[in-house]
Amino acid sequence: MSRRLLLVHAHPDDETITTGGTxxxxxxxxxxxxxxxxxxxxxxxxxxxxxxxxGSWAADQLxxxxxxxxxAALRALGVTGxxxxxxxxxxxxxxxxxxxxxxxxxxFATGPLDKQVRQLRAIVDEVRPDVLVTYNAFGGxxxxxxxxxxxxxxxxxxxxRRVFHIASGGGALLPPEAPATEITTTIDIRPxxxxxxxxxxxHATQVTVNPPEFALSNGVPQxxxxxxxxTLVRGPRQGAETDLFGGLA
Numbered sequence: 001m002s003r004r005l006l007l008v009h010a011h012p013d014d015e016t017i018t019t020g021g022t023x024x025x026x027x028x029x030x031x032x033x034x035x036x037x038x039x040x041x042x043x044x045x046x047x048x049x050x051x052x053x054x055g056s057w058a059a060d061q062l063x064x065x066x067x068x069x070x071x072a073a074l075r076a077l078g079v080t081g082x083x084x085x086x087x088x089x090x091x092x093x094x095x096x097x098x099x100x101x102x103x104x105x106x107x108f109a110t111g112p113l114d115k116q117v118r119q120l121r122a123i124v125d126e127v128r129p130d131v132l133v134t135y136n137a138f139g140g141x142x143x144x145x146x147x148x149x150x151x152x153x154x155x156x157x158x159x160x161r162r163v164f165h166i167a168s169g170g171g172a173l174l175p176p177e178a179p180a181t182e183i184t185t186t187i188d189i190r191p192x193x194x195x196x197x198x199x200x201x202x203h204a205t206q207v208t209v210n211p212p213e214f215a216l217s218n219g220v221p222q223x224x225x226x227x228x229x230x231t232l233v234r235g236p237r238q239g240a241e242t243d244l245f246g247g248l249a
Contacts, residue, residue, distance in 0.1 A: 002032070003026070003030075003031040003032065003130055003131075003248075004127055004128060004130050005023075005026050005031055005032070005033045005034070005130070005131045005244065005245075006034045006035075006123070006127050007019055007033075007036065007132075007133040008036045008120065008132070008133070008134040008149050008152070008153045009035065009036065009037055009038065010037075010038050010039060010143065010145035010146045010148075010149045011037070011038075011039055011041035011044065011066075012037060012040065012041045012066040012067065012069055012070035012073075013041065013066075013069070013070075013203040013206045013207060015037070015070075015073070015074075016073050016077070016196065016199040016203060016207075017200070017207070019133060019228060020073075020077055020189075020192075020195070020196040020199050020200070020228075021187065021189025021193065021196045022187045023077045023079050024078055024189070024196060025189060025191070025192050027078040027080075028078060028192070031245075032081060032127070033079045034081030034082065034127050034129070035079060035081065035083070036082075036123055037070065037085070038084075038085045038091055038116075038145060038148070039091050039092055039094075039108050039145060040063030040066055040084075040088070040092070040093065041066045042062050042063040042066075043056050043092075043093040043094070043101045044066065044205065044206055044217075046205050046206075046217070047204070047206065047208060047217050048204060048205065054205070056101070062205065063089065066203075066205060066206075067084075067088060069202050069203045069206075070082075072202035073198075073199035073202040073203055074199075076198035076199040076202055077195050078195065083123050085119050085120060086115075086119045089106075090119070091106055091107075091111060092106040092107055093108065094108050094110060094144050094148075096143065096144070108144075108148055109144035109145050109147070109148045110144075113152065113155070116148070116152045117155045120152050120156050124156050124160065130245060130248055131235075131248075132153055132157060133244070134149055134153040135147070135149055135150045136231065182231050183229045183230070184231050184237060184240060184241065185229070185231075185240050185241060185242065185243070185244060186228075186230075186241065187228045187229075187244070188226065188242065189225075189226060189228055193224065193226070197209060200224070209224075212224050230244065235247065236248070
């Protein structure tokens with residue numbers, strides 16, 4: 001059976017931090033894995049001091065640099081399918097809520113929802129995925145771009161004349177205080193940890209890696225977990241406890 005997995009993420013590095021092991025697993029298993037990245041992450045903070053001049057507050061070249069990091073990360077994960085929503089640079093990182101970045105004319109979170117839905121629908125019609133993965137309604141931790149990614153993914157799924165498995169969450173995006181009943185699928189990524197670690201290292205402007213931990217620009221260590229965790233929003237649950245494709249004929 002042909003299996004197709006499509007993941008919708010907001011910025012480069014989100015895919016690796018939250019779903020990298022899952023992507024590596026299914027790519028290795030022969031599934032078609034396609035990532036949709038909605039922005040270039042232009043508003044991200046920068047960890048290496050020597051690259052600080054790339055920032056939006058300086059040369060504003062971080063987005064292009066992060067697209068190269070993303071390409072390297074996908075190679076490490078064994079994933080060849082990738083699209084930027086609306087084309088590369090089509091939508092811009094909106095920054096956190098209340099920041100001036102949200103006023104940019106290409107800001108993803110404040111852009112026209114109907115246009116973004118059409119763009120994602122075109123990708124879904126092309127790929128014809130069996131499983132869609134995105135964030136929960138809160139965007140994992142409330143980032144406006146993550147919330148918009150959830151909104152457009154659900155809008156496309158609601159309008160489609162097909163039945164998808166739809167899963168939300170993924171690794172660090174699931175709130176630590178979430179009750180265990182919200183987790184319906186656990187993907188064992190232990191065989192793919194080396195690939196995930198290599199992909200994390202590819203995102204060097206955003207992530208420092210010291211296995212078994214990694215840290216973002218705030219320097220707070222986070223574990224590189226053995227599993228990635230999802231909530232099945234739609235689709236048959238039988239067999240979905242350990243497989244995002246579980247229950248599909």
